Amino acid sequence: MSGNPFQIYSDKPTTVDGIYSQEEIGLANRNSGNLLETLALDITPTGCHYLLNHFDVPLLDPKVHILRFSGSFEAPFELLMAEIMTLPAVTMPITMECAGNGRAGVSPRSHSMPWMYEAVGTSEWTGTKLAPLIEKACPKDGVVEISFMGADYGYDMGKSHFFGRSLTLNQIKELDVLLVYAMNGSPLLPQHGSPLRIIVPGWYGMGNVKWLTDIKALTEPYNGYQQVKTYRFKAHKDDPGIPIQTIRVKSLMVPPGVPDWSTRKRFVSAGKVDLVGRAWSGDGSPIVKVEVAVADEWRNAKLFEKKDRYAWQKWTFSWQAEPGEYILRCRASDVNGNIQPLDPPWDQAGFANNAAQRVHVFVG
Numbered sequence: 114m115s116g117n118p119f120q121i122y123s124d125k126p127t128t129v130d131g132i133y134s135q136e137e138i139g140l141a142n143r144n145s146g147n148l149l150e151t152l153a154l155d156i157t158p159t160g161c162h163y164l165l166n167h168f169d170v171p172l173l174d175p176k177v178h179i180l181r182f183s184g185s186f187e188a189p190f191e192l193l194m195a196e197i198m199t200l201p202a203v204t205m206p207i208t209m210e211c212a213g214n215g216r217a218g219v220s221p222r223s224h225s226m227p228w229m230y231e232a233v234g235t236s237e238w239t240g241t242k243l244a245p246l247i248e249k250a251c252p253k254d255g256v257v258e259i260s261f262m263g264a265d266y267g268y269d270m271g272k273s274h275f276f277g278r279s280l281t282l283n284q285i286k287e288l289d290v291l292l293v294y295a296m297n298g299s300p301l302l303p304q305h306g307s308p309l310r311i312i313v314p315g316w317y318g319m320g321n322v323k324w325l326t327d328i329k330a331l332t333e334p335y336n337g338y339q340q341v342k343t344y345r346f347k348a349h350k351d352d353p354g355i356p357i358q359t360i361r362v363k364s365l366m367v368p369p370g371v372p373d374w375s376t377r378k379r380f381v382s383a384g385k386v387d388l389v390g391r392a393w394s395g396d397g398s399p400i401v402k403v404e405v406a407v408a409d410e411w412r413n414a415k416l417f418e419k420k421d422r423y424a425w426q427k428w429t430f431s432w433q434a435e436p437g438e439y440i441l442r443c444r445a446s447d448v449n450g451n452i453q454p455l456d457p458p459w460d461q462a463g464f465a466n467n468a469a470q471r472v473h474v475f476v477g
């Protein structure tokens with residue numbers, strides 16, 4: 114057939130809180146989440162790092178893959194992976210979180226990937242800085258943005274497109290943007306963008322374009338679907354919205370004790386329970402306080418110093434657990450005075466829900 118069969122799907126399917134369609138379950142099966150027990154570690158094991166892929170994973174051959182610099186550059190060029198790997202290399206631990214993390218807790222929720230807490234992880238990313246390459250290609254006068262295009266193609270709300278995002282020249286300078294080819298010391302896996310992606314430290318994950326093929330200099334703001342139609346805070350469906358950028362302050366704990374297979378509630382033995390977790394905020398802003406609530410009484414956790422600008426911080430809390438049933442919660446505050454809310458902040462598409470985690474435990 115010819116034409117676009119998805120033109121008629123320009124509206125999201127309706128949802129009912131707590132009830133998920135087959136299509137959402139399909140999305141959740143493809144886009145696996147982090148296992149919260151790995152929050153005990155500084156670096157998330159590669160196989161546990163969450164995945165968010167809008168379309169299919171392109172299987173690209175690193176040996177022949179080419180990155181093209183095109184559009185309004187004075188000196189456009191192309192690079193093979195072998196050439197990119199001879200450029201000055203940097204390795205940085207960076208905490209990455211999906212803007213949709215927490216969506217399942219926002220009511221009414223929008224049809225999309227139904228994350229609870231698990232779309233976050235920290236990896237050591239290796240690559241080369243993007244800014245010097247943009248300088249080398251030399252944007253012409255009048256360039257306002259640089260776009261980054263991936264090799265994955267598909268449809269969303271009736272519109273076909275390659276996954277693409279953009280940044281302004283200033284954002285590229287200020288944000289330590291990396292062209293990345295390795296994750297935790299190994300070449301990128303297919304599902305994480307092999308052979309090349311970008312990482313925009315301190316921002317939500319949508320900017321970290323995977324399977325990167327093209328970097329284009331634009332004299333008009335990029336108007337691709339993933340830039341202008343989504344990843345915006347919207348009060349309602351037809352609101353043009355405000356672009357989502359830096360990560361909101363957040364913390365998570367390793368759920369203590371052992372789980373029940375069906376209810377996912379936890380059993381903890383009475384006595385001293387050592388809670389451990391991680392806390393992070395946007396642009397690498399340090400966390401200044403983490404608090405834990407047992408039965409709604411908030412007490413300070415022990416917070417460890419920030420080791421790397423863009424990586425989360427460890428915290429611990431010693432809990433004298435008495436027999437009973439509890440909701441454990443944790444909440445972080447950052448250096449800019451931001452604190453996690455107790456209830457999900459409203460957004461039409463359920464973006465950036467940083468409400469304090471709830472863990473249901475029985476102590477016995």
Ligand SMILES: Nc1nc2c(c(=O)[nH]1)N[C@H]1C(S)=C(S)[C@@H](COP(=O)(O)O)O[C@H]1N2
Pocket residue numbers: 162163164165166167168209210211212262263264265276304305306317318319320321322323324
């Ligand atoms: N080409 C491409 N890049 C992409 C995406 C995508 O679907 N296609 N998803 C983005 C989103 S929304 C997130 S949160 C991160 C997730 O990266 P990960 O799957 O390696 O954790 O990749 C981003 N980069």
Ligand SMILES: [Mo]
Pocket residue numbers: 165210211212213318319
């Ligand atoms: Mo995301």
